Amino acid sequence: NHKPGLVEHTVGWPLDKNTYGGSFIYHLKVEEGESPLVAAGFVVGLDYSNPYLSPFREFQKFKTHPYIRPMFEGGSRIAYGARALVEGGWQCLPVPVFPGGVLAGDSAGFLNVPRIKGTHNAMKSGMLAAEAAMDLIISGEATHEKGVVPTQYEEKLKESYVYKELKQVRNCRPSFHTSLGLYGGVAYSAFSTLMRGKEPWTLSHGGADHARLKPAKECQPIEYPKPDGVITFDLLSSVALTGTNHEADQPAHLTLKDDTVPVKQNLGVYDGPEARFCPAGVYEFVPMESGDGQRLQINAQNCIHCKTCDIKDPSQNINWVVPEGGGGPAYNGM
Template structure:
């Protein structure tokens, strides 16, 4: 029998959306002179441990939530000073795009280069000061329902379960967290959010959600090469024929962050996003800054980039999906933190109104939808609705031209909406249809292997626990994925989790899952062509621990 705790609101996930919602709930309660019990449960070992983003940050939502953010010491220390956009033609050549030909959404005046993890840690401090209870190291693994089907809360996972399902010494059962309303802010492809979308058919009528895999490193570089506030974006090589792009941001303390986003609608099963990223760093546009530097940290995370057209319903009986859980990232800006925060603020105002009305039957979806449509968040996402579909349908050259014209001439208000309704996992071609790709071996200076990279993510999972990567059909990877695609999980996973173990005569024996390496990026759950892999939460506190990421 599990113990239970009662709250007014339970929030799953201590990211920008979840913590913004928690803060706004407590602000409203204080303004109304009311008492409110709000709990945030976070699977990471600490607040910010699992947070990974570029990040160039737009302050709009932060200024609404905390107008005195500067006095409070929010870690926004490096203002953007310059934007540069490149098209990489090959491993040596690059074309810098004139500013006049860069879509307005990729200009960043007034924005800041930040560590989103550090901003989230700061938000956690603000939330706790307002009276929010935050429980890091506890993974919400189950949605709880009332008898009438309304969401009742969540249960955290058991601690101390062995791989065979037996209880180890120190076994502790999970706890049920009951709430009048539950907000799910797990981030992109949340495991519980995925269940809720299916349970309540929340995506009915929306385009398929689209995703990208973002891989990022933090570097110390030569102070003479450091330009605080310089923001570099680009596309092209080494992703010829596939969509995606790179970034390099100069932060503070002589550090830069460098990364590659690979759209997960890619076609060639030989593509390895990790190896493409390592190859990318050899290009002079990036190596000019990285040479002589030291790599400090590595991480990877999927992003939901379908935008406005892929937004389903956020509300269901008893709760809401918020932030990247519902897909609020603005891909035209390559930014999702400010939009996640705004969705959390809107959700908090929706839920507080429902709480004060004392009406358990309040239609959260209708109220949230009305608030969303009246907000700048709706306007921003609507204006960017064609950005991703244009690139997918027309390619980077024609799609880029379309986006430039639409954004510059009519600010995204053409009476035309492009759609991309085919899911990313359906896009893979077979081996016979695809050209092989050969990547150079890592040099240990600018490019590295997966295992040394995972080491820098500080990833750790409790030994002897059930594998959190579930195969619906354990035979399918070798029987179907291997002959058709050479089992693409070996390449799309940026952490070396999936390995096909072969015998000496080169016949495959088995698919080995190195779940200890998992950085919780969710790519396998998204890209597997048979949708045979389900990512579930491991024991709480496991996974990466990102500093300054």
């Protein structure tokens, strides 16, 4: 089933029509005699509303589709990883300069969402940042004493294809937010692409992703297949493949602003979505030692730095800070 060079994308299934997402499957070219290699993944828009959704388990379910399953049969799972994509686009671009520094690439949100491409914009913004720094050095404005705000960088970005391209596709992602969901989004995106983004309006994302989660009582639990260890896998054996590691005695990089919120708010209202949206099983609701209710256990050493909890925690109570250098996933070949 391996066709070197083949790239396949799907939208929708197993997601419902109101949840943005789809898959990518890359059949990698390998040297003669080497085992065939496929890189596959599943994107789930973090603006989903059902707290029972698990992005990891959606991916496992996706692999059971009759068209997809044969591709993986007889193969071995050799790697696993996860990260958040920056999907805000043009409407959400931050001021990309500050004293002594700039934001470039994905950290500034330069991903072209409909194309799922950001490498070119990351490279271009890095080049423009270097040009702006050089301008400051040549003009003598850069000093050792104080951080200069490299405003030239923002001006260069506005003139570059980075901003032009992001503006052109600005309405595609928010167009998935109507009651027509996936169908409305695909139809509008086709129209907007034909228009080259020249519509005289800009659609709004309509709010933060964490605010879109609905209370559990308004939603249906989602059925996922039990892992068979062949095509579908459990979370913890997948996380083991990330090689993630953190020094045991470092300060916690995942803390809670208020320890009572996870049980009272997240578990009480949303049925503990952090136990499902984290792709590394970091958050677990476990029984209290007293036998009276549950508490949230944070397995911070498993964290693979995807930043989903920072974005999707409905109470915005999780404080993710950068851990000590060297910690985190040790991806190989990803």
